[in-house]
Amino acid sequence: MSTKKxxxxxxxxxxxxxxDDGEVPAVDDIDFYVREGEVLGIVGESGCGKSVTSLSVMGxxxxxxxxxxxxxxxxxxxxxxxxSEKRMRQIRGNDVAMIFQEPMTSLNPLFTIGSQLMDxxxxxxxxxxxxAKKRAIDMLKLVGLPRAEELMNEYxxxxxxxxxxxxxxxxxxxxxxKLLIADEPTTALDVTIQAQILKLMKRLNIELNTAIMLIxxxxxxxxxxxxxxxxxYAGKVVENGDAVDIFKDPQHPxxxxxxxxxxxxxxxxQRLYSIPGNVPRPGSIKQGCRFAARCEFAFDRCLQExxxxxxxxxxxSTRCFLFDNQEGKVNDNRATVTS
Amino acid sequence: xAEPAKQLEPVQHQDxxxxxxxxxxxxxxxxxxxxxxxxxxxxxIIVAIFAPWIAPEGINDQKLSERLQAxxxxxxxxxxxxxxxxxxxxxxxxxxxxxVGFLAxxxxxxxxxxxxxxxxxxxxxxxxxxSRLFDIMLAFPSILLAIAVVSILGPSLRNALIAIAIINxxxxxxxxxxxxxxxxxxEYIMAARAIGMSDFRIxxxxxxxxxMTPIIVQGSLAIATAIIEAAALGFLGLGAQAPQPEWGxxxxxxxxxxxxxxxxxxxxxxxxxxxxxxFNLMGDGLRDAxxxxxxx
Numbered sequence: 001m002s003t004k005k006x007x008x009x010x011x012x013x014x015x016x017x018x019x020d021d022g023e024v025p026a027v028d029d030i031d032f033y034v035r036e037g038e039v040l041g042i043v044g045e046s047g048c049g050k051s052v053t054s055l056s057v058m059g060x061x062x063x064x065x066x067x068x069x070x071x072x073x074x075x076x077x078x079x080x081x082x083x084s085e086k087r088m089r090q091i092r093g094n095d096v097a098m099i100f101q102e103p104m105t106s107l108n109p110l111f112t113i114g115s116q117l118m119d120x121x122x123x124x125x126x127x128x129x130x131x132a133k134k135r136a137i138d139m140l141k142l143v144g145l146p147r148a149e150e151l152m153n154e155y156x157x158x159x160x161x162x163x164x165x166x167x168x169x170x171x172x173x174x175x176x177x178k179l180l181i182a183d184e185p186t187t188a189l190d191v192t193i194q195a196q197i198l199k200l201m202k203r204l205n206i207e208l209n210t211a212i213m214l215i216x217x218x219x220x221x222x223x224x225x226x227x228x229x230x231x232x233y234a235g236k237v238v239e240n241g242d243a244v245d246i247f248k249d250p251q252h253p254x255x256x257x258x259x260x261x262x263x264x265x266x267x268x269x270q271r272l273y274s275i276p277g278n279v280p281r282p283g284s285i286k287q288g289c290r291f292a293a294r295c296e297f298a299f300d301r302c303l304q305e306x307x308x309x310x311x312x313x314x315x316x317s318t319r320c321f322l323f324d325n326q327e328g329k330v331n332d333n334r335a336t337v338t339s
Numbered sequence: 340x341a342e343p344a345k346q347l348e349p350v351q352h353q354d355x356x357x358x359x360x361x362x363x364x365x366x367x368x369x370x371x372x373x374x375x376x377x378x379x380x381x382x383x384i385i386v387a388i389f390a391p392w393i394a395p396e397g398i399n400d401q402k403l404s405e406r407l408q409a410x411x412x413x414x415x416x417x418x419x420x421x422x423x424x425x426x427x428x429x430x431x432x433x434x435x436x437x438x439v440g441f442l443a444x445x446x447x448x449x450x451x452x453x454x455x456x457x458x459x460x461x462x463x464x465x466x467x468x469x470s471r472l473f474d475i476m477l478a479f480p481s482i483l484l485a486i487a488v489v490s491i492l493g494p495s496l497r498n499a500l501i502a503i504a505i506i507n508x509x510x511x512x513x514x515x516x517x518x519x520x521x522x523x524x525x526e527y528i529m530a531a532r533a534i535g536m537s538d539f540r541i542x543x544x545x546x547x548x549x550x551m552t553p554i555i556v557q558g559s560l561a562i563a564t565a566i567i568e569a570a571a572l573g574f575l576g577l578g579a580q581a582p583q584p585e586w587g588x589x590x591x592x593x594x595x596x597x598x599x600x601x602x603x604x605x606x607x608x609x610x611x612x613x614x615x616x617x618f619n620l621m622g623d624g625l626r627d628a629x630x631x632x633x634x635x
Contacts (some may be wrong), residue, residue: 060532064463093534100533105526110359110548119544120534155358171534 006033006074007178007211008057008096013071015052015061017282024283026052028235029071034179037209039202041226041243043216043258047279049235050215054181057213058098059088076178094124097172101184103165107156113140113167114152120174139170143200162193166200173204180204181213186221198225219262223247228315231255234280234290237309241316251318253295289321297322366628373624379617387433394427398584407600417602419592425603428584429610435585436614439500440566446504448558451511456550458512459519460542470516473509481506482571489577496585499578503568507561514557518550525549552629559622563615570611586611 015027027049034040042050055061056068059080073080075096080088092098100106107116117136118129125132133152140148143166156164165185172180182201186194202225205212214226222229222243229246231239231254239252250256257275277294289295292302301321310323367373386393402422410417416425458469476484488502522528523546531541572578573587581588586607593603 058533060529089535089537091535092532093536098530098533100526100530102526106530108527108531108545108549119531119536123535168530171530175534 004035004037006035007076008034008213009072009074010053010057011072011074013053013056013073014069015049015056016067016069017065018067019065022283024281025069026066026235026282027056030232030235030237032230032237032240034211034213036178037205037211038228039205039212039214039226041214041216041222041229042232043219043222043229044232045217045279047282048232049282050217050232051183053232054098054183054213054215057096057181058092059083059085060092090124093120093172093177094175095177096179096181097175097177098181098183099165099168099172099185101187103161103168103188106168107164109156112153112155113159117152117167117171117174120171124175135174136170139174140167142173142204143167143170145170161189162196165189165193165197169197169200169204173208173210176208177210179211179213181215183215184217185214187216187218194221195224201225219258231258234285235282236290236319238291238319239317241313245313245316249313249316251312251316251323252291252320253297253322254291255318257294289319363625363628367624370624370627372620373627376617376620376622376624379613380621383433383437383614383617386430387437390430390434394424394430396424396427398428398431399423399582400427407596407603409600410602416606417600419589419600419603420596425589425606428589429586429606432584432586432589432607432610433614435496435579435583436566436569436611439496439503439569440562440618443500443503443507443565443569444558444561446501447507447561448511448554450504451508452515452547452550452554454508455512455515456519456542456546459516460523460538460546466516469512473512476506476509477513482568485568485572486575486577489572494577494580496573496579496583499569499572502572503565506568507565510561511554511557514553515550518553519546522546522549556622556626556629559618559625563618563622566611566615566618 010033011031013027013030014025017024017026030049030053032040032042042053044050052061052066055066057073057075057080061068068081071081075091078091080091083091107113114133114136117139118132121127121132121135122129125135137148137152140151145151145163145166151159151167156167159167169185180201185201186197189197198221201212201214204210212225214221216222226243229240229243230237231246231252233252233254239246239250239255246255247259250259254275257273260273261275263272275294280290280293285293288303288305289298289307292298295302299321305321307319307321307324309317309319311317312323367377400423402418405414405418405422406420408414408418408422414424414426416429419425419428454469454473458466479487484506485499485502488505489498492498492501528541528545531545536544569578569585570587570590573585573589574591576588576591579585579588581592589607590604590611593600593607597604
């Protein structure tokens, strides 16, 4: 285990959306942390609560209908769930920044790249426009964009998707945040550009020692960039551990399924594996393991009880009864039998 | 290999660096009908600005010996029942009509947009209150509402202007509200929040500029309706009062001798028609020029 202290620590986070049909828990009691200068991957299918988790950290859950019901989010030791909106504004962009999935629409079409980049600096840092401009140009150069000075006066529609994502990264990094949340940053880009963007993020991670929380459904992306992985399913953490361990020894049936469904060049003839079924609608499973319905190993107990996280190795834990006889439960108090 | 690319790049580059408003102007210029509209509007604006120098006589110069004269080389548009030169009055009337149209629309656009933005951005009960208010106002036929407002405030040109501004508020408000509803879901709004921008700044530096196009288009079309409404109120005696040379009031005054002196009605009517046509053509052109941009 590294001795680096965590930048972000999330404990027992529960986020619900209050709709006409009642309370829908999108994120249900999750724990994870991101250490200084580390890249953490959060993996899962669409609708398993990855984005909601990242938005909760930013304090940007649309409220109503969304609400953080329980848990704590500590950024550099500061509790964010109870922070005022004013304080959150100071934190956003300065201590924690975020980049989004769609680079094509993440920039305001009416303003130049320069003015949008400078905005980010002017909000958080003291200094005049000239300094902000210099900083903006430096950032554009840092993210590897050519002719940075000219780009400052150009409009978003003149840039390609990859360039815009670089601009978004520049904008996120302009105030030198401790943590960068990247919500599927490469999903909308084509494969060659994806690789470039991931490389860039990894480089910034090493050069500037910015921790990155990388949200993705693409295990390939995780394998390339992340040191640790949190696998989420239906609003819960089902497995977490070092990336190497998880790829070498995936434990939760869901993780195994995910890894199996990545095309493998060595077995060309086989039909690609896919996990049967869909992610259940949040709140629809009241009893038992949420993955039970899709799990090939499911047995009676899985339908009755909600499994806790079992610690299976140093820094590796799994939410599955298959590991019940192992070393011990990480959080045994949560293994409640529902009547 | 590298050379032809080098030659091409700067040309293409310059072509693409147009700010959005310049691109809109380029689209607008291509539209001949819109240019006709713009020319008519410009013509009336020039007439309005230089009215005292264009008009050969004052608006109230009465020559009782020359009442109801037909158009001639001396009186281009003829004279009215007080022997006043109709041409001079129509020219001065351009000032009143454009002024009323412009002010009323600016007033309703400012109030309507502010309410619409607040309703659209904050949603919930704020939205409910503002939207229902708009609904109530739109439930009345607009001219009836204007008459009601003027009858409360008392008939005068200024009150007519206020009435017209009030009745146009919901049109702008609803338009902007719906635009804001779609703009606020854009990812750049979330991105702006993610860099720590305040709601107020997001509203005015991101939401408002991106919602501007419909305001501009609606604004140019609304000036046309506002001018008609002002004329209608003037015609009913609720707007401009004699002897103000307001076109609608002039029409109203000409009613009693329509048969003997049709020019007393024809020229103010023509002026109203032309200026409204001009604004409508220009507004349509603006919409065509600005809309393709909005789709991307």
